[in-house]
Amino acid sequence: xxxxxxxxxxxxxxxxxxxxxxxxxxxxxxxxxxxxxxxxxxxxxxxxxxxxxxxxxxxxxxxxxxxxxxxxxxxxxxxxxxxxxxxxxxxxxxxxxxxx
Numbered sequence: 008x009x010x011x012x013x014x015x016x017x018x019x020x021x022x023x024x025x026x027x028x029x030x031x032x033x034x035x036x037x038x039x040x041x042x043x044x045x046x047x048x049x050x051x052x053x054x055x056x057x058x059x060x061x062x063x064x065x066x067x068x069x070x071x072x073x074x075x076x077x078x079x080x081x082x083x084x085x086x087x088x089x090x091x092x093x094x095x096x097x098x099x100x101x102x103x104x105x106x107x
Contacts, residue, residue: 040065047099050077062088071097 044061048054049070055077058070062085070085072078075096085092097104 036063036065038064043067043069045069045071047071049081049094050074055081059084059088062092067091069093069095071095071099073098 039061044066046054046058046068049058050072058068058081062068068085070078070081078094078096082094097107099105
């Protein structure tokens, strides 16, 4: 019985200050065109990678996190994908922050 080969795993950069992802699978720049995505926990890790990937695929991203330093760098990186993105320091578990 032949073993199936798995495709190589690609990891997107997620460190603060890293460059926006340019690899990690095919990116369709118009896949999410005209859509708005809200990403919580966007200052680092999976949230950051998700926000950058969605922006790279044409979405307008609303990114929020409780960590202002991480969001500062994310704001700069999102600008590489054009305008229309919002970056907010907010705690989605606090109603007052959600209301803003």
